[in-house]
Amino acid sequence: MTGGLLGRMIREEYRLHSELFGDRFAAFPVVVAALSGGGFWLLTLTDVGSGAVAGGLHALVFFFGLQVGSIGLVGRDALRDVLGDVTLLVFSARTLPVTWRRLLAVFLLKDLLYYSVLFLGPLAAGYAVFAAVTGVSAGSVGLLWLTTAVTFAYGAGASLTLAGVATRNRVARLALVAVLVTATAAAIAGRLDPVAYSPLAFQRSPSVATAIAGFGPALVLSVLGPLTFRPADGGAARTSPDRYSRVRDALRDRTGVATRSTLEVARSSGSVWKVLFSMGVLFGVTALLVREVGRVTALSPSPGIAFGTLLGLGAFTTYSWVTQFDDRREYRRYPLSMDAVFAGKRTAFLVLSLPAGLVYLALSLLWVPPVDVALGAVVFPLVALYVFGVTAYVTGLSPNELLFDTPRFVAFGAALALVTLPLVVAALAYSADPAMATGVAIGVAAVGAAVGLWLSARAGPRWQAAGR
Amino acid sequence: MPAIETNDLTKSYGDATALADLSLSVPEGELFGLLGPNGSGKTTTIEILTGQREPTSGSARVLDADPVADPIAVREAVGILPEREDPPSFLTPREYLQFVGDVRELPDIDERIDTWADRLGFRANLDTLSTDLSEGERQRVMLAQAFVHEPDLVFIDEPLVNLDPIMQAEVKDHLRDYCDRGNTLFLSTHFLEVAEQLCTGVAILRDGRLVAERDPRELGPDERLLDYFREEVHDDEGAIHEGEGTVRDDEGGAIHDNDATHGDDATVERRGDRP
Numbered sequence: 012m013t014g015g016l017l018g019r020m021i022r023e024e025y026r027l028h029s030e031l032f033g034d035r036f037a038a039f040p041v042v043v044a045a046l047s048g049g050g051f052w053l054l055t056l057t058d059v060g061s062g063a064v065a066g067g068l069h070a071l072v073f074f075f076g077l078q079v080g081s082i083g084l085v086g087r088d089a090l091r092d093v094l095g096d097v098t099l100l101v102f103s104a105r106t107l108p109v110t111w112r113r114l115l116a117v118f119l120l121k122d123l124l125y126y127s128v129l130f131l132g133p134l135a136a137g138y139a140v141f142a143a144v145t146g147v148s149a150g151s152v153g154l155l156w157l158t159t160a161v162t163f164a165y166g167a168g169a170s171l172t173l174a175g176v177a178t179r180n181r182v183a184r185l186a187l188v189a190v191l192v193t194a195t196a197a198a199i200a201g202r203l204d205p206v207a208y209s210p211l212a213f214q215r216s217p218s219v220a221t222a223i224a225g226f227g228p229a230l231v232l233s234v235l236g237p238l239t240f241r242p243a244d245g246g247a248a249r250t251s252p253d254r255y256s257r258v259r260d261a262l263r264d265r266t267g268v269a270t271r272s273t274l275e276v277a278r279s280s281g282s283v284w285k286v287l288f289s290m291g292v293l294f295g296v297t298a299l300l301v302r303e304v305g306r307v308t309a310l311s312p313s314p315g316i317a318f319g320t321l322l323g324l325g326a327f328t329t330y331s332w333v334t335q336f337d338d339r340r341e342y343r344r345y346p347l348s349m350d351a352v353f354a355g356k357r358t359a360f361l362v363l364s365l366p367a368g369l370v371y372l373a374l375s376l377l378w379v380p381p382v383d384v385a386l387g388a389v390v391f392p393l394v395a396l397y398v399f400g401v402t403a404y405v406t407g408l409s410p411n412e413l414l415f416d417t418p419r420f421v422a423f424g425a426a427l428a429l430v431t432l433p434l435v436v437a438a439l440a441y442s443a444d445p446a447m448a449t450g451v452a453i454g455v456a457a458v459g460a461a462v463g464l465w466l467s468a469r470a471g472p473r474w475q476a477a478g479r
Numbered sequence: 480m481p482a483i484e485t486n487d488l489t490k491s492y493g494d495a496t497a498l499a500d501l502s503l504s505v506p507e508g509e510l511f512g513l514l515g516p517n518g519s520g521k522t523t524t525i526e527i528l529t530g531q532r533e534p535t536s537g538s539a540r541v542l543d544a545d546p547v548a549d550p551i552a553v554r555e556a557v558g559i560l561p562e563r564e565d566p567p568s569f570l571t572p573r574e575y576l577q578f579v580g581d582v583r584e585l586p587d588i589d590e591r592i593d594t595w596a597d598r599l600g601f602r603a604n605l606d607t608l609s610t611d612l613s614e615g616e617r618q619r620v621m622l623a624q625a626f627v628h629e630p631d632l633v634f635i636d637e638p639l640v641n642l643d644p645i646m647q648a649e650v651k652d653h654l655r656d657y658c659d660r661g662n663t664l665f666l667s668t669h670f671l672e673v674a675e676q677l678c679t680g681v682a683i684l685r686d687g688r689l690v691a692e693r694d695p696r697e698l699g700p701d702e703r704l705l706d707y708f709r710e711e712v713h714d715d716e717g718a719i720h721e722g723e724g725t726v727r728d729d730e731g732g733a734i735h736d737n738d739a740t741h742g743d744d745a746t747v748e749r750r751g752d753r754p
Contacts, residue, residue, distance in 0.1 A: 248604075248607045248608070248611035248612070249607065249608045249610075249611050250571070250606045250607050250608070251571055251574075251606060251608060252606065253571070253573055253574060253577075253606070254574070255570070255573070255574035255577045255578065256577065259577075259581070264581075265581070266581055266582060267577070267578040267580075267581030267582060270578070270581075271567065271570060271574075271578050274569060274570060274574065275567065275568075275569045275570070278569040278608065279568075279569055336567060336568060336569065340531070340561075340564075341564065343530075343531040344529070344531065344554065344559045344561065345554060345579075345582045345583070346551045346552075346554040346555035346582065346583060347551075347554075347582050348551060479531070479532050479533045
């Protein structure tokens, strides 16, 4: 029965994507292969070694797994807000003779197989270009596919386990926080190497020992997730005192859009902590990348510019949260222009993302000079404004559909690269000419913010006209 | 002056026509019912009249405003209750109606919320997250948001869906009372008995075309609206005509949803709307 369910879930996922994006969806793997091939080829022109490239790739795939692992679990109501009238097989525990745990386990396996073929396969194909140019063995391409697939499972299993523990009692949640804090502290203190307990360890040095240590956590979390998760349906109806007036007054929100969006993020699964968490993952990845680049090259990158840039890019996930429950058809019923809707979304986006990013920049003061952190504190909000403008203009209120809509994905990626590439170069060149790098970083980020504001002003008319 | 007037209103998606040459006039104070099988163009009509969609050709006036040229003015003046739409999951009914009050710039929204919560019987649930309300309770909240600004004209797609029999009777009384006070209601419904009991005028659509107009009060003692409806929407073989099936619009990614199992209309579910 499990095999049949798995096949049906895979078909369901494919039909969902093809229904949303039509024929354009079929081009998505090709675009991923082309983009990653081009990106890896560009990296061959720098001093970045294959180890750093593989490290960065695994980090990104882990983050992707975290995102994908949670998307089907936001609840049927939220899913309907995002996708319309959609009921997925994963929600059929009440109507089919299948347990919730089995459904969830098969759902996870389906995600692993589906994304390994449609996303990680093309990514590995793109890596083949890098392997061919740098002389890395062809076998390493297959190895990379395997370890990124397990890394994806690691991320998806982790988000499922986090969500699962969050549905349990307070003691379980406190225990989880204690484990995370202890592990983070140990990693910062150098007593724990997180890479040694990730699939990247096997990719770097394939052996039985690294297979056990590297794949073990992914396996454990993939089992723990379905075991710990309990559906939110049922139970006593949740009540809430009137927070709307207080938040609206604090935000000086005339239309109520920012207030509503902020409350929706705060009350949905993960609350505002999901914003902090997703930024934290990017912060950690950036810290690792900066350290790796400094270790394997002669460069001494600016952590401030790197943090500011990557955290600003990471604000995309906040855009996703503040639009997660939106249906543009609803806003079309009100005497409200789409200009006003996007203005409200921008307020909510800034209210949630800026404090989260600034917390991590403040944390970086532990090992980054204050002047460099201050530079990051300037770059971060400017890049975030650019990300908001581009995302609002390109995707409207449906950023979650971005991933597989090939033309939009390409346009979005290209628009982000326009600002990101000069900032990355400025970060890498910082040690050679700090004044010049600082000027370039602030200048590019400021121009990006201005363009972002212009794009967000254009998003209203663009999406007002769409669909009428 | 009629509350609603349309002239040759047409909406096409590529080769498919969702609405064809619809000419209607709905006087003020009328409780008007738009009937038709799935896919006949009822929801498309409401969406055009409320400025949510633009017609391919033809014109319309709603409370003397043009829904194409000034959709915001129309939406300010009217109330809209779409079919199968819930209040936001993570707001309470009180907070959702406060949001509606902000959007509509209503200064006395708290008093209005109390009034409508009492009238539609959801005061006990005012502070419950909408995601935890029953379907009937959510429908009451949606009814309240359509009427909370006391508009002169309200568009309702299936007013009684998910309501228990007692609340159905109360809502029917409210709708009659609302029109008795000179206001206008434009109902789209599959329930012919609702149209028979409530409406002072009905129009029947088939395949986007107006095929009949009747005043249910003029039906003879042996006449039923159902018989009349059957006569107008059956094809020659005696089967109820259900529209033309799935249609994709010319922008790509748009689905013309004639899903009979949902009781949906010929609305275009444009999840992937792209400018």
